[in-house]
Amino acid sequence: MATERLDVIIFGASGFTGKYTVYEAVSVLKDLKWGIAGRNRAKLQEVLKEMGAKAKKDLSQTPIFIADVNDEASLLNMAKSCRIVVNTAGPYRFFGENVVRACINAGTHHVDVSGEPQYMETMQLKYNELAKERGVYVISACGFDSIPADMGIVFVEKNFDGVVNSVETFLVSGVKDEKNASDSKAGLNTGTWQSAVYGLAHADELRGIRQKLYPERLPKFFPILKHRPLIFRSREINKVCLPFPGSDRSVVMRSQRFLYDTEKKRPVQMHAYIGFSSWLAAIFVALFATIFALMAKFEFGRTLLLKYPSFFSGGFVSPEGPSESRMERSYFKMTMKATGWPSSQRLAESTDQYTEPPTKTLMVRVSGPNPGYGSTCVALLSTAVTILRESNKMPGNGGVLPPGAAFSKTSLISELEKHEHGIKFEILANK
Structure with missing residues (x-):
C-alpha cells in the first residue's frame, strides 16, 4: 500500500460505474497520482x-485501499490517504453519508454522481457548515445528473451578454443503429434503478428537508416561467416532450439559490423536459412512469421493482448493465432555450424587477457520448481535477455545494470538452 498521499482515490471501483471511472481515469487523471478503493481486493485487482x-x-x-461503508475506520484511513475521494458507490441514500463524514473529518474533498435530491440536500443541511470549517468541498451530481444542465446554465450566462430570466432544457438520448443492433437492450445497471425506486418512495421527505435548508423563500422574479403542458410537441427540438423527472431542476435551483444568497445574482428560472420521437412513445413512457411511481410508493411494489428490474423495465435494466457496444453507440443532446434581456436593458440592481417581457433568446446545445458510463465518468473525474487545480476560483474555503455553484468561475467546461467521452457545449443561435 502506498504511504505517500495520493491526489485521488476512486471509491467503489469494483462497481459498474466505478470500473468505467477507472478506465476514464487513465486519461483524465494522467498527470495525477491516483488509486482505487472498495471492499474486496480480488475484485479491485480484476478491475x-x-x-x-x-x-x-x-x-x-x-494503489489499492480496502474500505467498507460500514467500517468508518477504513473510510477514514482511505480519506486520509488522498486529497479527494471520487465516490461511485451508490445508492447514496444508503452508502453515501459515512463516506462524506469520513472525508470531512480527514480534510479531504469529495465528489460523487448522485442524482438523489434527498441525499444531496440532506448532506448540505447536515454538513455544509462543518465542511466550510474544515476547508472541504463536498459536491454531488457530478455526472450526467446534473453536469449538463447545471454547467449548461453557467455556459448560457457566460455567453448571453445580458440578463437571463429563464432556461428550458430539452433532453434527447438514444442509441445509434438501434434497429440493426443484435446486442442486449439493457441501458442501465441496477444501481441506477435502485436509486430511482428509493428516491420516488421517499420523495415526500424533500419538503421537510427544504423547509429546514431554506427557511426563507426566494423572492419571485417576473415574468414567471410557466410550465409547458404535460405532453406537447416542442418546436425547439421537433420532438414530443414530457417533463423530465430527473434531479436536474432541483440541482440547478440549489445553484441559483446559492448564487442569489452569496452574490445577490438574479436567479435563473428553469424547467426541464425530455423528448421522444412520437406521441405513442411519449404516451407509453408517461404510462410507465406513472405505474413505476405508484409501485415505488408501496413496500410490496418496491419489492417487485427491486427483485425484477429487467421485467419491469422491459429489459432496459439489468445487473450486468449495458454492453460495451451499446454504450459506445449511446449519446445525449440537451438543447437549452434561454430568454432574457440584452445588456443594454440591464437594471441598476440585480434584484430589481423588469416591467417589459424578455427580448433576447439564446439557444445552446450540451451533448456527449455514452451518458450513463462515459460522459458521467469523465465529468466526475473532471470535477475532481478542477477542485485540485482551481480551488482558488471556487466559493469560500469549502462547503456542500451543487456543481453550478461550485464551478461557475472555474475552467471545468473546458476540461469537460478535452476528453474523448467528454461533454461539448455549443451555441446554436443568439438573437
Missing part, C-alpha cells in the same frame, strides 16, 4: 486488469 487491458495500459501497480 485494474480488465480496464487496463481496455485502456492498453498496465494498471497493476495502482
Whole structure:
C-alpha cells in the first residue's frame, strides 16, 4: 500500500460505474497520482486488469485501499490517504453519508454522481457548515445528473451578454443503429434503478428537508416561467416532450439559490423536459412512469421493482448493465432555450424587477457520448481535477455545494470538452 498521499482515490471501483471511472481515469487523471478503493481486493485487482487491458495500459501497480461503508475506520484511513475521494458507490441514500463524514473529518474533498435530491440536500443541511470549517468541498451530481444542465446554465450566462430570466432544457438520448443492433437492450445497471425506486418512495421527505435548508423563500422574479403542458410537441427540438423527472431542476435551483444568497445574482428560472420521437412513445413512457411511481410508493411494489428490474423495465435494466457496444453507440443532446434581456436593458440592481417581457433568446446545445458510463465518468473525474487545480476560483474555503455553484468561475467546461467521452457545449443561435 502506498504511504505517500495520493491526489485521488476512486471509491467503489469494483462497481459498474466505478470500473468505467477507472478506465476514464487513465486519461483524465494522467498527470495525477491516483488509486482505487472498495471492499474486496480480488475484485479491485480484476478491475485494474480488465480496464487496463481496455485502456492498453498496465494498471497493476495502482494503489489499492480496502474500505467498507460500514467500517468508518477504513473510510477514514482511505480519506486520509488522498486529497479527494471520487465516490461511485451508490445508492447514496444508503452508502453515501459515512463516506462524506469520513472525508470531512480527514480534510479531504469529495465528489460523487448522485442524482438523489434527498441525499444531496440532506448532506448540505447536515454538513455544509462543518465542511466550510474544515476547508472541504463536498459536491454531488457530478455526472450526467446534473453536469449538463447545471454547467449548461453557467455556459448560457457566460455567453448571453445580458440578463437571463429563464432556461428550458430539452433532453434527447438514444442509441445509434438501434434497429440493426443484435446486442442486449439493457441501458442501465441496477444501481441506477435502485436509486430511482428509493428516491420516488421517499420523495415526500424533500419538503421537510427544504423547509429546514431554506427557511426563507426566494423572492419571485417576473415574468414567471410557466410550465409547458404535460405532453406537447416542442418546436425547439421537433420532438414530443414530457417533463423530465430527473434531479436536474432541483440541482440547478440549489445553484441559483446559492448564487442569489452569496452574490445577490438574479436567479435563473428553469424547467426541464425530455423528448421522444412520437406521441405513442411519449404516451407509453408517461404510462410507465406513472405505474413505476405508484409501485415505488408501496413496500410490496418496491419489492417487485427491486427483485425484477429487467421485467419491469422491459429489459432496459439489468445487473450486468449495458454492453460495451451499446454504450459506445449511446449519446445525449440537451438543447437549452434561454430568454432574457440584452445588456443594454440591464437594471441598476440585480434584484430589481423588469416591467417589459424578455427580448433576447439564446439557444445552446450540451451533448456527449455514452451518458450513463462515459460522459458521467469523465465529468466526475473532471470535477475532481478542477477542485485540485482551481480551488482558488471556487466559493469560500469549502462547503456542500451543487456543481453550478461550485464551478461557475472555474475552467471545468473546458476540461469537460478535452476528453474523448467528454461533454461539448455549443451555441446554436443568439438573437
